[in-house]
Amino acid sequence: MSMQLNGLLNVFYNAGVWIIRLIYLNLLWIGFTILGLVVFGIMPATVSLFAVLRQWIQGKEFVAVFPTFRQYFRKEFLKANLCGLIFLVAAIILRMDIILLKAFPSFPFQLLLGITLSLGVLYAIILLYFFPVYVHFEVPLWHYFKYALIIGLTQLPITIMMILGSVVVFCMYWFFSGLIPLLCVSLFCLNLMWFGYRAFKNIEYQQQSEEYKPLRSKKAISR
Numbered sequence: 623m624s625m626q627l628n629g630l631l632n633v634f635y636n637a638g639v640w641i642i643r644l645i646y647l648n649l650l651w652i653g654f655t656i657l658g659l660v661v662f663g664i665m666p667a668t669v670s671l672f673a674v675l676r677q678w679i680q681g682k683e684f685v686a687v688f689p690t691f692r693q694y695f696r697k698e699f700l701k702a703n704l705c706g707l708i709f710l711v712a713a714i715i716l717r718m719d720i721i722l723l724k725a726f727p728s729f730p731f732q733l734l735l736g737i738t739l740s741l742g743v744l745y746a747i748i749l750l751y752f753f754p755v756y757v758h759f760e761v762p763l764w765h766y767f768k769y770a771l772i773i774g775l776t777q778l779p780i781t782i783m784m785i786l787g788s789v790v791v792f793c794m795y796w797f798f799s800g801l802i803p804l805l806c807v808s809l810f811c812l813n814l815m816w817f818g819y820r821a822f823k824n825i826e827y828q829q830q831s832e833e834y835k836p837l838r839s840k841k842a843i844s845r
Contacts, residue, residue: 641805643678643687647671648808650691658699665706670694671808672753675815694757701763705756708767709749716742747774750784753811754818777821784817 651671655663670691677685716738723735751770761769774781791810795802801809 644808644812645804646687647674647691648805650688651807654691654695658695662699662703665702666695666699668753668807668811669698669702669756671811672815673757675808675812676754676757676819679816679819702756705752705763705766709752712745716745744771747771747781750774750781750788750814751818751821754815754822757815758819758822773818773821773825777824780817780821780824784814787813787817 651667654667654670657663658666673694674685674687674690677690719738720735720742723731723738726732748767748770751774752766755770755773756766759766759769788810791813794809795806
């Protein structure tokens with residue numbers, strides 16, 4: 623009974639530690655997003671958040687959070703914003719195409735609409751895996767998008783779990799709206815990074831495709 627109690631207390635303790643960490647990380651994300659004038663701060667702040675989460679998931683629990691966050695924010699500022707611009711332009715093009723094609727009920731346009739919606743699904747998969755891939759692998763800029771798509775499609779069970787986890791997180795926000803100012807970004811990103819890291823470990827174990835051989839894990843920024 624005592625061992626069970628100690629085990630239960632340990633679970634609550636670890637949960638409490640993670641909640642405090644996530645709240646702190648969420649506040650850093652908000653602060654650095656504002657520091658980047660919001661528009662230019664969102665992408666580098668999100669990259670920094672994922673970078674810290676990755677180190678925690680790897681077991682580096684005593685990482686210096688603020689210095690690490692700040693260093694990633696500075697180092698990845700330009701490249702992260704460039705990636706954000708690419709995502710924004712792609713989203714605008716997809717959205718405009720869908721609106722335009724919906725206005726024409728004939729079969730060729732409806733076929734094009736189906737293709738465009740399929741591209742939208744691929745876009746969503748890339749977006750789910752982009753930040754985990756970005757902070758985990760050292761590859762050229764365009765390859766982040768390529769490998770995010772490849773991993774998302776080849777690791778479908780994990781992709782599905784990632785989507786379900788995202789739904790659970792949004793349901794938590796819906797029923798417990800008080801969590802939104804405290805964990806609005808960090809909890810959602812933890813879900814993506816955790817499942818993304820599981821997918822990366824699967825790839826390391828399987829070693830079945832030449833597509834993955836150029837992938838090198840990114841080293842953490844040292845203080």
